[in-house]
Amino acid sequence: MSSLLETKIAARQHALREQGLLRQRKVLGVDHAINTNASTSSPRFVFEGRAYVNFSSNDYLGLSRVPELVEALHLGAQTYGVGSGASPLVTGYSDAHLALERELCALTGHEAALLFCSGFSANTALMKTLFDQHDIVVADKLVHASIIYGLQDSGAQLKRFLHNSLESAERLLARHHSSALITESVFSMDGDCAPISELSALCRQHHAWLVVDDAHGFAVLDGYKKAEAAKLIDVQVVTFGKALGCQGAAVLGSQALIDFLVSNAREYIYSTALSPANAALALAATQYSTAHPELQQKLLENIALFKQLCREANVPLLGSDTAIQPLIIGDARQTLQVAEELRAAGIWVGAIRPPTVPVGSARLRITLTAAHAAEDIATCVAQLAQVLSRVGVPLVTERQAADEHR
Ligand SMILES: Cc1ncc(COP(=O)(O)O)c(C=O)c1O
CATH class of the missing domain: 3.90.1150.10 (Aspartate Aminotransferase, domain 1)
Structure with a gap:
């Protein structure tokens, strides 16, 4: 006889296959x-x-195959070894991580940065740590799954506004005493851009933070980097797996926010740090994208x-x-x-x-x-x-x- 879980798995897979929604690698x-x-x-x-x-x-x-960056990863591994060997608060945080954080801050104008192994964990860690059941959070209808899962785990009340609609966002901000508004710079499945300046003005008016997942905009869109970003955006999540062609992510914001995450974000505290070789690579890729x-x-x-x-x-x-x-x-x-x-x-x-x-x-x-x-x-x-x-x-x-x- 099959176990409960075997029966459940078989039924779910069958239903997905029937709907043409089965995912295979x-x-x-x-x-x-x-x-x-x-x-x-x-x-x-x-x-x-x-x-x-x-x-x-x-x-x-096209950075993932640039010879200079292949060499940067090689050199990073020769210098630091192939792994970080520990979580960041134990012995996994090195001068390679600090150098990358400083470069990202110089590019965006934010005070401080915190590195994660992926954008998914950066987003979930940020949402779960920053918000709790006392918060009301307003988010675009199309924000990434990692933001939604993080918010669900946080216990915050989530209010969704119509995709890229300033009217809808303003209505929610006016109706609820919201802690933050969350959007993406470039939407991953539609490819359109959020009206960041206008959303920023709305957030200032309603004393809410603007949080932007910049996974698909960073190093590609000009608007929100070059030290301008921090003037409009309170918290910016950038990822290295897209335009930078490598792997990892960073949360950028005020020093107070980053200190708070260092002390409280479980994904950061209890997980092996991004390898220093990958941090050195992401730094080289950031500099390469700026120089080219x-x-x-x-x-x-x-x-x-x-x-x-x-x-x-x-x-x-x-x-x-x-x-x-x-x-x-x-x-x-x-x-x-x-x-x-x-x-x-x-x-x-x-x-x-x-x-x-x-x-x-x-x-x-x-x-x-x-x-x-x-x-x-x-x-x-x-x-x-x-x-x-x-x-x-x-x-x-x-x-x-x-x-x-x-
Ligand atoms: C908008 C957005 N945010 C976050 C992520 C997660 O980033 P990563 O692939 O580094 O985990 C993705 C990746 O699919 C994304 O499209």
């Missing part, structure tokens, strides 16, 4: 033929013996090219101006089918389904990087247009006609 390998000159060619990998161009990575500046503004420029050109080609081919994008370009299909199975057909053409695009996005808004999440070659972007769009029309997903003109008919 794919083992990806290195494309040795291409990656000899990896920092100057489109990102690629091999899956089951076939090479794919990767349009599904958050390595927006042409990468940001190349990313912007690639985004513009992709959008222009989609416009010409009537491919219906959501209207984002960032590296994250969503194409809403709606139905989860149809989204998977389109992604699979694109793979048949050697193009790898993420199929994002509920619960990551709301039910009925399954989508392709196409991400551009500075490393994509123009001809690969053109191939991606041409294949996209062909597959969408073959599968029966309406192109822009057909959608407009249908909308007008409604």
